Amino acid sequence: xxxxxxxxxxxxxxxxxxxxxxxxxxxxxxxxxxxxxxxxxxxxxxxxxxxxxxxxxxxxxxxxxxxxxxxxxxxxxxxxxxxxxxxxxxxxxxxxxxxxxxxxxxxxxxxxxxxxxxxxxxxxxxxxxxxxxxxxxxxxxxxxxxxxxxxxxxxxxxxxxxxxxxxxxxxxxxxxxxxxxxxxxxxxxxxxxxxxxxxxxxxxxxxxxxxxxxx
Numbered sequence: 220x221x222x223x224x225x226x227x228x229x230x231x232x233x234x235x236x237x238x239x240x241x242x243x244x245x246x247x248x249x250x251x252x253x254x255x256x257x258x259x260x261x262x263x264x265x266x267x268x269x270x271x272x273x274x275x276x277x278x279x280x281x282x283x284x285x286x287x288x289x290x291x292x293x294x295x296x297x298x299x300x301x302x303x304x305x306x307x308x309x310x311x312x313x314x315x316x317x318x319x320x321x322x323x324x325x326x327x328x329x330x331x332x333x334x335x336x337x338x339x340x341x342x343x344x345x346x347x348x349x350x351x352x353x354x355x356x357x358x359x360x361x362x363x364x365x366x367x368x369x370x371x372x373x374x375x376x377x378x379x380x381x382x383x384x385x386x387x388x389x390x391x392x393x394x395x396x397x398x399x400x401x402x403x404x405x406x407x408x409x410x411x412x413x414x415x416x417x418x419x420x421x422x423x424x425x426x427x428x429x430x431x432x433x434x
Contacts, residue, residue, distance in 0.1 A: 220245050220384050221271055221352045228261045235261060239411040241403060243352060243386060248378040250395045250419075251388040253405030253426050259388040262405070263354045266386070271352035272345045276338065276360065282330035286321065286340050287312075289329050293344035308347055315346035318380060319373060335366030339373060346381065353377070355387040359394070367391060371398045392423060392430075 226239040235258035243249065253259050267273040284292065290312055291304060298304045304312070316322040319339045329337060338358055345353045358374070359367040371391075375398035378385045386403070389395040396402070402414040404426035414422040424430050 220247075221266070223266070226262075226265065228258050228265050230261060234409070236405055236409050236411050241411075241413050243384040245382045245384065246378050247400050248375045248385045248398055249387075249401045249403055250392075250399035251386055251403045251405075252390075252392060252395075252423060253388075254407055257405035257407060257409075257426075259405060260356050263356050263386070263388065266352075266354055270350065271354055272348055272350040273354040273356070274341050274345050274358070276341065276356055276358045278341075280330045280332060280337055282328060284329050285326050286316075286329055286332070286343075287325040289340055290315075290344050290347055293341075294347050297348060304347070308349075311349060312343065312347040315343040318346075318377070319343055333366065334362050335369050338362075338366075338370050342373065342377060346377070346383070350383060352384045352386065355385070357388055357390070359389055359391050368394055371395060374398060392427075396420075396423070 221243040224240050227234055227237045229235045251259050263273055294304050294308060297308050316325060319342060321336060321339050324336060329340060359370050362370060371394055374385050374387055377383060396419060399419065400416055402419040402422045404412040404422050406412065406426050412422045412425055
């Protein structure tokens with residue numbers, strides 16, 4: 220699905236993490252965790268390719284776009300010179316809307332959507348583009364508890380039902396751990412740690428040494 224070998228990430232001429240190696244399997248939902256400044260966003264951007272799509276999570280809900288038009292606009296690379304997407308992409312969009320539970324919102328202006336509904340519309344764009352891997356940077360940021368849990372469950376369901384691998388960063392460790400099959404973590408001293416399904420908590424404690432002292 221996605222294999223990464225000995226990747227180094229950094230910015231401003233400074234390495235943040237070296238020797239990043241991992242594999243993502245079909246249908247996996249993986250949490251990317253780490254303290255601020257350790258390179259989570261940088262890593263997600265570095266992984267974005269044709270097969271691994273970075274879903275924007277901080278774009279504005281611009282008035283004047285329906286959900287359907289928003290998804291089509293996000294699929295511009297797959298459209299023809301008239302802005303039309305293929306029949307195959309149309310079918311994927313319909314399936315994505317149905318699976319994400321937003322089929323009834325297709326004509327709604329995106330400016331009227333809740334933040335949770337808008338995150339699902341963003342996910343639909345990635346599924347319409349037939350991504351093998353969906354990359355999301357803090358998809359639950361600024362959501363209330365109900366929407367946060369709903370979006371996290373949706374990420375897990377997308378992975379299970381479509382076979383798409385999902386890698387998402389989050390500071391909501393408790394809730395994110397409920398849906399994550401594994402955990403990748405970046406540490407302050409520049410290490411990349413990858414769990415198996417059985418030692419997820421141990422990897423988080425290694426990245427957040429004070430985690431057990433938190434209330």
